Amino acid sequence: MRRRDFFKTTLEAGIAAGAAISLGGHENLWASSPVGVKYDLVAIMGGDPDAMFDLGIQELGGMGSFVQKGQKVLVKPNIGWDVIPDLAANTNPLLVKRIIEHCFKAGAKEVYVFDHTCDNWVNTYRNSGIEKAARSAGAKVVPGNSENYYQAIEIPGGVKLKSTKVHEILLETDVFINVPVLKDHSSTRMTAALKNTMGIVWDRGYWHSNNLHQCIADYALFEKKPALNIIDCYNVMVKHGPQGVSKEDVVLMKSQIITTDWVAGDTAAAKMLGVDPQKIDYIPIAHKMGLGNMNLESLNIKRLKM
Amino acid sequence: MTSSLLRKFRIGFSAVILVFFILVFIDFRSLIPAKYINYLLYLQFVPSLIKYFDLKTFAAGGFIVILLLTLISGRTYCSFLCPMGIGQDLFSRIGGKIRKKFRRFGFKRPFTLIRYSLLIITLGVAMIWGIYLVTLLDPYSIFGRFITFFGKPVLLLLNNFFTGILGKFDLYFLSHTEIKGFSLLTYSVPVVFSLLVAVLSLIKGRLYCNMICPVGTLLGLVSKISLFRIKYNDLECTRCGRCSVACKSSCIDFLNHNIDVSRCVNCFNCISTCPDKALSYSFIGSKNIAHKTDESKRRFVAGSILLLLGIPQIAKGQDKKAPSPKKESTVKESRTFPVCPPGAGTMEDFNKYCTACSLCITACPNNVLKPAVKQYGIAGFLQPVMDYHKSFCTYNCTICTEVCPTSALKPLLLEAKKLTQIGKANFIKDNCIVKTEKTACGACSEACPTKAVYMIPYEGNLVIPETNHEICIGCGHCEYACPTTPYKAIFVDGNPVHQAAKKPENKNSDISTPVEFPF
Numbered sequence: 001m002r003r004r005d006f007f008k009t010t011l012e013a014g015i016a017a018g019a020a021i022s023l024g025g026h027e028n029l030w031a032s033s034p035v036g037v038k039y040d041l042v043a044i045m046g047g048d049p050d051a052m053f054d055l056g057i058q059e060l061g062g063m064g065s066f067v068q069k070g071q072k073v074l075v076k077p078n079i080g081w082d083v084i085p086d087l088a089a090n091t092n093p094l095l096v097k098r099i100i101e102h103c104f105k106a107g108a109k110e111v112y113v114f115d116h117t118c119d120n121w122v123n124t125y126r127n128s129g130i131e132k133a134a135r136s137a138g139a140k141v142v143p144g145n146s147e148n149y150y151q152a153i154e155i156p157g158g159v160k161l162k163s164t165k166v167h168e169i170l171l172e173t174d175v176f177i178n179v180p181v182l183k184d185h186s187s188t189r190m191t192a193a194l195k196n197t198m199g200i201v202w203d204r205g206y207w208h209s210n211n212l213h214q215c216i217a218d219y220a221l222f223e224k225k226p227a228l229n230i231i232d233c234y235n236v237m238v239k240h241g242p243q244g245v246s247k248e249d250v251v252l253m254k255s256q257i258i259t260t261d262w263v264a265g266d267t268a269a270a271k272m273l274g275v276d277p278q279k280i281d282y283i284p285i286a287h288k289m290g291l292g293n294m295n296l297e298s299l300n301i302k303r304l305k306m
Numbered sequence: 307m308t309s310s311l312l313r314k315f316r317i318g319f320s321a322v323i324l325v326f327f328i329l330v331f332i333d334f335r336s337l338i339p340a341k342y343i344n345y346l347l348y349l350q351f352v353p354s355l356i357k358y359f360d361l362k363t364f365a366a367g368g369f370i371v372i373l374l375l376t377l378i379s380g381r382t383y384c385s386f387l388c389p390m391g392i393g394q395d396l397f398s399r400i401g402g403k404i405r406k407k408f409r410r411f412g413f414k415r416p417f418t419l420i421r422y423s424l425l426i427i428t429l430g431v432a433m434i435w436g437i438y439l440v441t442l443l444d445p446y447s448i449f450g451r452f453i454t455f456f457g458k459p460v461l462l463l464l465n466n467f468f469t470g471i472l473g474k475f476d477l478y479f480l481s482h483t484e485i486k487g488f489s490l491l492t493y494s495v496p497v498v499f500s501l502l503v504a505v506l507s508l509i510k511g512r513l514y515c516n517m518i519c520p521v522g523t524l525l526g527l528v529s530k531i532s533l534f535r536i537k538y539n540d541l542e543c544t545r546c547g548r549c550s551v552a553c554k555s556s557c558i559d560f561l562n563h564n565i566d567v568s569r570c571v572n573c574f575n576c577i578s579t580c581p582d583k584a585l586s587y588s589f590i591g592s593k594n595i596a597h598k599t600d601e602s603k604r605r606f607v608a609g610s611i612l613l614l615l616g617i618p619q620i621a622k623g624q625d626k627k628a629p630s631p632k633k634e635s636t637v638k639e640s641r642t643f644p645v646c647p648p649g650a651g652t653m654e655d656f657n658k659y660c661t662a663c664s665l666c667i668t669a670c671p672n673n674v675l676k677p678a679v680k681q682y683g684i685a686g687f688l689q690p691v692m693d694y695h696k697s698f699c700t701y702n703c704t705i706c707t708e709v710c711p712t713s714a715l716k717p718l719l720l721e722a723k724k725l726t727q728i729g730k731a732n733f734i735k736d737n738c739i740v741k742t743e744k745t746a747c748g749a750c751s752e753a754c755p756t757k758a759v760y761m762i763p764y765e766g767n768l769v770i771p772e773t774n775h776e777i778c779i780g781c782g783h784c785e786y787a788c789p790t791t792p793y794k795a796i797f798v799d800g801n802p803v804h805q806a807a808k809k810p811e812n813k814n815s816d817i818s819t820p821v822e823f824p825f
Binding site: 043045082110118119120121122123127140141142143145146147148149185186187188204205206208209210211212213214238239240242243245246248249251252253254255267268271272274279281296301303 | 335466469470476478481482483484671672700701702703739743745746747748749751752753754755756757760761767769787789790810812813814815817818819820823824825
């Protein structure tokens with residue numbers, strides 16, 4: 001793109017956005033669900049992780065609304081910690097497996113799974129149960145333990161985070177499905193959809209030392225946005241997060257949040273955790289930056305019980 | 307087995323042993339279970355001897371087996387079980403390919419004085435001061451360092467090269483692994499000794515084993531009364547001298563039909579090479595090994611000992627004096643003690659028993675161990691030390707304690723390891739992002755597996771770390787995760803005596819399973 005074209009495009013987009021905001025409230029601009037999707041957010045309660053997903057995705061028109069035939073899909077769970085699934089520090093493997101199966105059913109050519117783990121990656125992939133679950137569903141499990149896998153990207157408009165290095169598999173795939181687990185978090189109070197992107201980048205330390213909340217929100221500006229956010233709230237670590245110490249930290253909530261709007265998803269998740277979303281700085285920041293909508297009452301939400 | 311087959315058997319057997327040893331020392335993915343590594347290392351003479359002295363149990367008695375084996379068969383160990391001996395045979399073969407002359411040995415007089423002096427000095431220094439000379443001279447440890455320092459990086463380069471290629475084809479069973487953690491200085495000893503051993507073996511066969519190696523010398527002494535040895539059949543021998551030329555130990559005086567058993571490593575090349583089948587390996591019965599004493603030699607040995615006794619004193623002088631624990635946080639991390647690996651018990655014991663073979667450095671899946679430069683003082687050069695700027699000790703792992711052959715690291719059960727405090731986390735508030743930048747961070751607390759580092763309310767919406775030494779195990783994940791530079795805002799100070807950490811207490815949350823959506 002030549003510089004002149006860039007300015008022209010930006011200007012046009014700005015005008016369009018400005019017009020849209022002045023005309024009808026900015027929520028409609030960003031919460032742009034794919035055609036045929038009736039709800040901004042679907043919340044399910046009372047079932048197993050895989051069964052809840054079956055039900056929820058159906059309400060959104062099935063995985064076919066998000067994954068086209070022949071596409072490559074990245075399913076990005078939270079595989080941060082070397083602990084067993086029951087301690088809920090990582091996304092539920094059953095859920096990951098079922099999502100992959102849905103992707104293939106929708107005609108995905110290839111499904112990839114990875115995370116930039118906090119603990120030793122080999123052990124974490126194995127002990128989280130996710131490696132096995134993902135492979136059994138036919139996905140490729142990709143390592144994320146070396147800077148070699150990461151490529152530099154720009155984040156135009158980022159306040160603190162203007163560039164970073166993201167895993168190449170994010171750039172090489174057509175569809176990005178974000179599958180965080182809801183957890184308490186020692187410094188940001190909560191981790192779910194937005195914060196799960198810290199596992200996509202190489203240098204998390206930069207975020208920590210340059211206004212963590214702003215960086216989390218800034219990253220959400222990056223063009224490769226999730227087509228779908230599936231927040232695992234089956235077992236929820238309500239304290240000692242994000243790693244947890246023992247099973248006493250975990251509460252069985254048997255819930256799941258599926259949404260195209262990750263700010264809305266995180267807002268709902270915060271309420272599940274019993275935390276005021278306003279107190280989790282990156283949520284209001286992302287909302288103000290127009291990256292999603294934290295006013296749940298203005299969204300079309302489907303609540304399901306099993 | 308007839309004598310002529312012995313050489314073939316030796317080559318086959320030793321090749322397998324060598325391959326296993328190389329695999330063990332390059333296994334950076336920890337694919338080989340520790341159990342099998344222990345089987346392999348059980349019979350290594352020096353590690354087993356050290357372990358026995360420490361634990362005083364016959365479960366660590368591999369060296370006794372070797373002594374018995376030597377009593378019966380001579381220095382079989384040197385050709386069949388010692389990885390460095392086998393490696394030297396390989397080098398010698400290569401030497402012969404380069405120049406035929408390198409494989410033509412012939413009888414030479416033994417370096418009696420040098421080798422016995424070295425043996426006595428090594429033993430004496432080890433008993434009185436410490437293990438340094440053993441660390442330098444033990445063939446197993448030299449071999450371990452050779453593979454770890456040179457072989458493993460090459461393997462990693464290959465691994466990373468093929469990872470890149472396979473990645474292009476969407477194959478991910480290999481993964482990129484960083485090559486890091488060896489400072490240039492730590493290469494000095496491996497480079498010198500590898501060159502020494504390589505060159506000696508390339509052109510002089512088993513000269514290292516018969517002049518320098520303390521294990522070779524010791525087993526040589528024992529083999530003087532061994533029951534089986536190589537014997538001439540005087541009637542068949544035509545004194546052609548081929549046996550002597552083929553002898554890597556230069557120990558066959560064919561003219562006098564005299565074989566120096568103290569140097570013979572049972573390679574059986576002489577037997578195979580003899581056109582007249584005049585040599586055989588057979589039972590001979592014990593012999594009297596009374597020695598004539600030589601006063602001048604004794605004086606030399608005594609002098610050498612005195613001279614070398616000075617060296618550890620110099621090393622001692624350079625040892626870090628334990629400074630008093632710091633009273634106030636300074637911006638620079640002020641470590642009073644290095645962190646030695648779990649299973650060490652105390653730093654003193656660890657420094658006493660570790661021969662720096664580097665096996666744990668290879669085995670560590672988190673790559674947190676690196677060879678020490680001066681963390682333990684000069685005496686602990688190359689012994690493994692935790693480097694928390696590079697990585698951290700992973701909570702669910704005890705591999706280093708399982709593979710250690712010398713008991714420098716004693717096996718820990720996982721549950722015990724999780725409560726073994728090898729150091730304590732110290733928070734430097736003045737370095738912390740939360741204070742200096744007034745923004746959220748908490749990377750240290752996130753990383754802490756026991757929540758010994760936890761967050762307490764600070765200004766406004768912010769929370770700031772605080773540490774609880776009672777449940778801290780010193781794994782260093784907080785230090786590794788801390789993003790501040792050049793000094794960390796949290797660092798682990800080593801425990802010179804490892805302590806028991808308290809089990810983190812935990813209560814059920816008052817949050818209950820929801821029945822309605824809260825939104």
